[in-house]
Amino acid sequence: MTWKTVMDDDLLGVRRSRLGQGVAATTFVFTAGIAILVALAHYSNPGSEAPTFDSIMLLIGGILSVILPFIAMLGSYGAIIQERETGSVRFLLGFPNSRLEAYVGKYLSRSVLFAASMALGLVVVAGVGFGVLRQPDVVSFLAFVVATLAFGIVFVGIGLAASAVLDSETQATTGIISAYVLFRGVWPVMQWGGLWLTRPDGELGARPYPEWYFYLGRFNPMNAYVKLVNVIFNDDSFLPLLLTNAQGPEAGFFAVSEWYAIGSLLVWLVVVPVLGYLVFKNKDVL
Incomplete structure (x- = not known):
């Protein structure tokens, strides 16, 4: 077997599983649902x-x-840990499979599942956007598609890494919940905690914020994606729906540019799966 065989086998299994079907359906609904409601x-x-x-x-x-x-x-969080808990990991890692081939095959299969369900939803969005809405733009839509697929696959990689390095499905579940809480809730607390430690009393929220505040904030993949969406569809103007801080004197910082946001997503896209594999290849999983 090769990574392609692993990918094909895993895709077949995940397509038949309730979790795989649920993930695909949920991705489609949240992508296409708003567009359908707007059309109706x-x-x-x-x-x-x-x-x-x-x-x-x-x-x-x-x-x-x-x-x-x-x-x-x-x-993606169950891709490897469920194989370990059922004992089928012996077949997954049996000769001639290497751990790299098994890991890559799982990563690609879960990415394909996500991308396919997202693509179906985006087809509906495109139909409504170009058939119903005013002033549609092909280039902006294609940029949104690329950014959204990259953003989603970042988290496919995080889920797979948790599945590869942790020791039970309970731990993997806790891991992805913790990752979500980190990016959604703890990250801004870290930024404000840094301000609290480095600024005197009475100046905590004073503008301009230091440059490190934005380097840290925009390194969060959720914030990086929001930045790109705002650049694509709002010319990077302040929009309370997406941004918590209006553009201020810090607008000249590289950290608030779309290029830093793109770089942040690329780092998460590459580094997390690689780190997950490096731990997995030496881990006792049998």
């Missing part, structure tokens, strides 16, 4: 003017930034 609202009020393409895409991007990470991790 428009056609139920024939005299009303359709909303703009950019406004609806900002709404979809804002919702996906919150929902997609957990869905993607849920689809």
